[in-house]
Amino acid sequence: MKALKILRSKPWLHDSEVAVAAPQYAGPDTAAAGRIALRFFLLVVSVLFFLFIITFLSRSQYPDFEALAGAPWQPFTDPSRLWFNTGLLAFSSLAMQLGLAGAHRGKLNIVVAGISAAAFFAVMFLVAQLDLWLHLQSMGFYVGGNPANSYFYLLTAVHGLHLMGGLMVLSNVVFRVWYDDELSSLSSPLQLCTTYWHFLLVIWLVVFALLTSRPETINALAAMCGF
Amino acid sequence: MQHVAIADQIDEMHDPQSFVTKYIWSQDHKVIAIQYSLTAIFVGLVALVLSGLMRLQLGFPDTFDFIDPTAYLQFVTMHGMIMVIYLLTALLLGGFGNYMIPLMIGARDMVFPYLNMLSYWMYLLSVLVLLSSFFAPGGPTGAGWTLYPPQAILQGTPGYDWGIILMLASLAIFIIAFTMGGLNYVTTVLQARTHGMTLMRMPLTIWGIFTATILGLLAFPALLVSAIMMMLDKVLGTSFFMPALVSLGESLDYTGGSPVLFQHLFWFFGHPEVYIVALPAFGMVSDVLATHARKNIFGYRMMVWAIVAIGGLSFIVWAHHMYVSGMHPAFGFFFATTTLIIAIPTAIKVYNWVLTLWQGNIHLTVPMLFAIGFIFTFTHGGLTGLFLGNVVIDLPLSDTYFVVAHFHMVMGVSPVMVLFAAIYHWYPLISGRMFNVTLGKAHFWFTFLGTYAIYLPMHYLGFLGVPRRYFAMGSTDFIPESAQSLNASITISALIVGVSQLLFLYNIFWSLRHGKQAGHNPWGATSLEWQTPDVPPHHGNWGAELPRVYRWAYDYSVPGAEHDFIPQNHPVTDTEGTAGDHGESEK
Amino acid sequence: MVIVVVLVLLVIGSLLFHWLSPWWFTPIASNWGTIDTTIDITLYITGFVFVAVNLFLAYAIYRFRHDPSRRAHYEPENKKLETWLTAITAVGVAAMLAPGLIVWADFVDVPEDADEIEVVGAQWQWNFRLPGADGKLGEVDARYIAPDNPFGMNANDPAGNDDVLVSSNELHLPIDRPVKVLLRSKDVLHDFAVPQFRVKMDLVPGMVTYVWFTPTRTGKFDILCMELCGIAHYAMRGYVVVDTAEDFDSWLAEQTTWSDMQAIPAGNAIAGKDSFAVCASCHGQQGEGNVAMNAPSLAGLPDWYIARQLDHYKRGIRGAHQDDVYGKQMAPMANMLADATAVRNITAYITTLEASVPTSTLDGDPSRGASHYNSCGACHGAQAQGNYALQAPRLAGQEDWYLKRQLHNFRLGIRGAHKEDTYGHQMVLMARSLQDDQSINDLLAYLNTL
Known part of the structure; x- marks a missing residue:
């Protein structure tokens, strides 16, 4: 509604209302800018995954699609390996949150421990995902074998790339803290990284849910989207 | 997100000293803008030459030995892709977006200058990858700029191997570059506006660029998704878009994919892309018209609403590119309706541009001529869009020259007219010198009349039913011989227009050294970019103190004011309070 | 003020172009006259807007041209005017859309007796x-x-x-x-x-x-x-x-x-051998071709291609053009084959012959020819091996002087111009992308390397 009010204002008038609507400008705010940019970036990534998922649902309605869960011989009918990987990513997210809490309270030890654990679990997650790939390959589920397989590799790869990007940014943040030795400058970028970590966890959960869905669930979702 | 380096103090800007830091690895938005612009114009010239070659074949078939069907399709494809993505998108957003946003909203730079620099270098990389496909085995892809599978990645299409792979890779890199830049533009507009610069006080240029950037951020992922999936179909043999088929007598391993799915994704990007190009052009032309007519833009609020409305609607009209694609025909009802609805805000914009001139005090400067030319060409192109958007009329006209003529009018000529208007308009600010007016006018007449001589007749080839993307027409029963003479005349016009762009290039580069000193604000403009302490603006733009904004960007010819313009950073005087209400009291 | 005159002239010129243009829809041959009607409605409405907006634009530029003694009017917006314009536009749009949707409903709904x-x-x-x-x-x-x-x-x-x-x-x-x-x-x-x-x-x-x-x-x-x-x-x-x-x-x-x-039964090569005796007098015992007789190599050509050509000769689709000197010699020969069975037999025999290696008679640059071959290879295959699915015959192993003559014939419409010669017609279009002798020689020199 605020947006509507802004759009309805008449900028050529010099009345007090316009002046009130003006932001109290105190120089550009680094942290706020970072938050806005991150929000937009997460929006872009959401659109990316949204579109992948829409195409997944659309593609699932063609007769050659064989969901990866449902029948007993399908790899994700028993999703325990995926749960294990999810646990790793959740620990990583949790560790980031702890590290952030440490930064807020000014405790460097906790920050270091949190970030290290987060990075460790994130790398472990990636390794576990890679192992899952090899596992599926060894079971004969190749990338081109079936569209469901293709989507499994595609979605996990795109998710993994986003996580790797996050790790690079995180290492850069750590690097700068190392040199600046200034804990206060860490808090804001660490906040952004933590948000990103949680976001990737959510994305992973959605991907997880989709990959382990039984054909009936997928068909129902596709029907809801009109495919 | 890591390189959060916002400078609000001039001494923090590390004013670059050496040539390399100043012009190559620069983080100054103005230098990056010029890097973007020069790269885009360079690659645009390549595409212009390609279009000339393609026209030579169409105008004078059976004449040129070096243009065979393979080369022809490659010219068509690369011309289209370069013009839409690597020239127009890059020049309007990477070039003008970069230059204008900080200056017009009163900021010292983009909020993430380092990211901005990376954005340019990624863009350059995407251009190099694209151009490298000319030298790859098999040459660049000839699948048409829409890159429809299955043919884009199958034998029988030029560049089905390296060409298409490099094209998809280049697009992916471009999208990363755009996202870096786009996040910057959006955040800068939302976060770095100076004192008093409310959203509704921003010039329409910024509204256009801002909205287009958001469209780009939301639409380019669709292209990325389709590029990634097609790449996997090509390289790893997946079947996202590839059904079971027999290609040139050989059964391939693909099964069950859907080519129409690709088209949905492509046009979910492709239609907003039209507005990614058009909205910044709409904004810039509004500012050029207002400045040179010495009159506020008519119906500013309506103009902003129209930009936002068009931006929103552009996401629900995509399938009007697919009326004959074999999608379920019932979609035709929905998409024809949304498409024709989008004509309403667009028409309002045209009315308001014309009404801005009404009761103005019109200076027929070179930028103004281009802006008027834009109104003419855009009206023409917009109206022919009503034919194609109306689903049944699209049946006879789709994939004919009518389509080619329509989108060149609306998306080629019109934005290019605005780009020229904008370049001439802001040239004194960017270079500090005035361009040569005579050359500028000559350039206008050649471009304006020449392009109309190309595209008006082309619509009629389309009515006749002449298909596009044909290397040669051969013989048919329904196309008369005279159509070939028409094609020849179109080619001659196209070559004249192409060559006349040398006038522009010569003018721009000659005037850099020999133009008259422009001085401060030669057009008497109100918006903030003209109020910098130095012309051209120095690093950091504003000297010691950021400007403070007291009014909207269109206080031209305010009754009772001393001059016929009041810059945005001039405080409101006591006598003005009533003057500002003037328009309000009239209704 | 030139721009004012030009705008007016462009409007008039566009109208004249429209009225005088000989380029318009071909006379309709189906039930879809309603589509043409919809186009007419759209044309009138958009034409009116085009003329009105641009004439108004020209008038505004003329009327309010720069005058130092005058100031522009200050008017941020005019709600009444803008609302009216929006409403009128909406009506115009509806007037175009409604007939369009009605006709589209017809298009979606296929008659049951179709x-x-x-x-x-x-x-x-x-x-x-x-x-x-x-x-x-x-x-x-x-x-x-x-x-x-x-x-x-x-x-x-x-x-x-x-x-x-x-x-x-x-x-x-x-x-x-x-x-x-x-x-x-x-x-x-x-x-x-x-x-x-x-x-x-x-x-x-x-x-x-x-x-x-x-x-x-x-x-x-x-x-x-x-x-x-x-x-x-x-x-x-x-x-x-x-x-x-x-x-x-x-x-x-x-x-x-x-x-x-x-x-359809398979051809009988043994029966075909007897009829081939006549062919052999020009084309050679092994079907290797004979430049002196202007007879191309037949060995290595696929049976379906030979069968189609024989059929074309018999039906006057090939070899009937007055400038096709050697084609005219071949036509009566083909007519000696009585029926489809005879054609099948003889083609079956020809496929048993060993393909010969052609001798090069032309002077060309194979590396330049390779780039010309790009477009040819799409149908005839990268190794010029031919492709049944595209009905494109094998070119490798064929005599270059023969291919050159055929390219000339295609270019000039001596071969392939007949309405029923589907693939010949495609070759007419393709061959026209080669403009000069040297290009053809280069191309054929490249083919000789395959």
């Missing part, structure tokens, strides 16, 4: 299938497609046995019968477009699309592919012939059905 026929697209040819006596089209699938089953018929579906398979690019339709055209593609996207019928639709591999119309005028109309489908897209042509009911029936009776096609 005859179903199938159009099959493949790079770069049109084929057709009609349902036969049972009125039902048999099942087809891409995985059944094979050299002896180009339509991909399911051999186990009895409904397919009487399906009429039209392997030429000419489709006949009866006048005044609504027809639902099912569209199917074997490989990439194509588009079935007949300008006189107004409607068109893409062919999409993996699915069946459709379009319906009622032909209302007899005559022969071009089918053009209107969705980019590769290098020879522009050469993908066909014809629809709209016949009276009687003519249509007699055409239909001449066509081959799926069961006919399966029943």
